[in-house]
Amino acid sequence: xxxxxxxxxxxxxxxxxxxxxxxxxxxxxxxxxxxxxxxxxxxxxxxxxxxxxxxxxxxxxxxxxxxxxxxxxxxxxxxxxxxxxxxxxxxxxxxxxxxxxxxxxxxxxxxxxxxxxxxxxxxxxxxxxxxxxxxxxxxxxxxxxxxxxxxxxxxxxxxxxxxxxxxxxxxxxxxxxxxxxxxxxxxxxxxxxxxxxxxxxxxxxxxxxxxxxxxxxxxxxxxxxxxxxxxxxxxxxxxxxxxxxxxxxxxxxxxxxxxxxxxxx
Amino acid sequence: xxxxxxxxxxxxxxxxxxxxxxxxxxxxxxxxxxxxxxxxxxxxxxxxxxxxxxxxxxxxxxxxxxxxxxxxxxxxxxxxxxxxxxxxxxxxxxxxxxxxxxxxxxxxxxxxxxxxxxxxxxxxxxxxxxxxxxxxxxxxxxxxxxxxxxxxxxxxxxxxxxxxxx
Numbered sequence: 001x002x003x004x005x006x007x008x009x010x011x012x013x014x015x016x017x018x019x020x021x022x023x024x025x026x027x028x029x030x031x032x033x034x035x036x037x038x039x040x041x042x043x044x045x046x047x048x049x050x051x052x053x054x055x056x057x058x059x060x061x062x063x064x065x066x067x068x069x070x071x072x073x074x075x076x077x078x079x080x081x082x083x084x085x086x087x088x089x090x091x092x093x094x095x096x097x098x099x100x101x102x103x104x105x106x107x108x109x110x111x112x113x114x115x116x117x118x119x120x121x122x123x124x125x126x127x128x129x130x131x132x133x134x135x136x137x138x139x140x141x142x143x144x145x146x147x148x149x150x151x152x153x154x155x156x157x158x159x160x161x162x163x164x165x166x167x168x169x170x171x172x173x174x175x176x177x178x179x180x181x182x183x184x185x186x187x188x189x190x191x192x193x194x195x196x197x198x199x200x201x202x203x204x205x206x207x208x209x210x211x212x213x214x215x216x217x218x219x220x221x222x223x224x225x226x227x228x229x230x231x232x233x234x235x236x237x238x239x240x241x242x243x244x245x246x247x248x249x250x251x252x253x254x255x256x257x258x259x260x261x262x263x264x265x
Numbered sequence: 266x267x268x269x270x271x272x273x274x275x276x277x278x279x280x281x282x283x284x285x286x287x288x289x290x291x292x293x294x295x296x297x298x299x300x301x302x303x304x305x306x307x308x309x310x311x312x313x314x315x316x317x318x319x320x321x322x323x324x325x326x327x328x329x330x331x332x333x334x335x336x337x338x339x340x341x342x343x344x345x346x347x348x349x350x351x352x353x354x355x356x357x358x359x360x361x362x363x364x365x366x367x368x369x370x371x372x373x374x375x376x377x378x379x380x381x382x383x384x385x386x387x388x389x390x391x392x393x394x395x396x397x398x399x400x401x402x403x404x405x406x407x408x409x410x411x412x413x414x415x416x417x418x419x420x421x422x423x424x425x426x427x428x429x430x431x
Contacts, residue, residue, distance in 0.1 A: 047281065122283060123326075123337075128332065166331055
């Protein structure tokens with residue numbers, strides 16, 4: 001094969017790459033997406049499970065010396081949560097009685113659609129996962145996604161049988177949130193390196209480390225009251241307009257396997 | 266038979282990157298196995314084969330990614346072309362040093378490309394953490410070069426007229 005044939009072949013491949021990329025940017029990848037969903041996803045599903053299990057095993061191995069301390073912390077948290085659950089059950093019952101007396105709708109449990117994580121974001125900086133449920137299952141862009149009782153992200157794109165979840169730790173993630181223990185409201189945004197921060201908190205709003213942050217339910221498809229995380233530290237400057245708070249989320253990206261999509265308020 | 270094994274291995278490695286490596290995230294970092302394959306094939310086989318892997322692998326990465334469609338395909342195709350130019354320049358290809366160098370340069374460029382695309386949304390840049398992540402990825406990608414290169418050497422086509430195409 002001489003060099004001119006090789007060059008022609010190279011030019012053809014580059015032109016094909018440019019054309020496919022352009023179609024993709026315009027959102028016209030129909031047949032390719034179908035091929036991807038029906039070939040890559042089924043294989044990726046098993047490999048992703050193997051990958052996350054292996055990662056978890058290595059992580060456990062590295063943290064084995066912390067196990068007794070983690071167990072003590074978890075037992076303490078469990079006792080606190082049991083106490084809080086009992087108090088909440090009482091409050092919920094009172095709330096239901098009062099709502100009935102006032103003729104208001106009684107808030108029920110949220111409907112949820114179970115899904116499995118079948119692929120992870122293939123780079124270290126953006127934070128997305130692919131789930132095996134899509135438009136055919138009633139999933140739409142903007143709906144909240146939960147795992148282990150906490151909001152872990154929002155549906156950013158839905159295809160027929162798969163959907164992409166933008167995780168709360170993605171740098172482009174934004175959601176209005178409120179402090180369940182104080183009166184602060186603000187915007188939760190993801191940070192590079194898997195951090196989470198709550199910004200635009202008014203100077204007069206009360207927020208302190210340990211407070212629970214939940215979704216505010218203002219606009220979008222995420223209902224109010226979904227746990228996002230806990231306040232780790234608060235940054236208050238006298239001459240600044242807003243306060244900000246660093247949050248801790250229970251989300252561990254490589255431990256995600258099953259998630260629940262919350263169809264909406 | 267070797268051609269069949271070559272494409273089978275390349276396809277398998279693309280699947281491994283999409284499914285296994287992205288989920289494994291050693292030290293919280295995702296190494297780029299497809300980049301390694303693109304560079305190693307570009308140095309061991311032909312540029313057109315490297316470009317085909319860059320195209321298929323890049324598209325698979327872009328469709329799997331939730332953002333920046335096209336970025337990975339474009340950067341991998343550029344990495345394949347850069348590898349082709351390195352090979353045309355006539356450098357010695359026997360050791361892994363050229364592959365390591367090209368993979369390291371491409372890793373930094375791809376990472377900076379992804380970070381540049383998200384720059385508008387970032388309020389605070391954790392510079393030390395990012396340098397650490399890029400450093401770990403460089404290390405992991407270098408280890409992958411050392412593992413993948415011998416595999417492709419074994420799968421190298423024996424017909425010289427095809428091997429020296431570029």
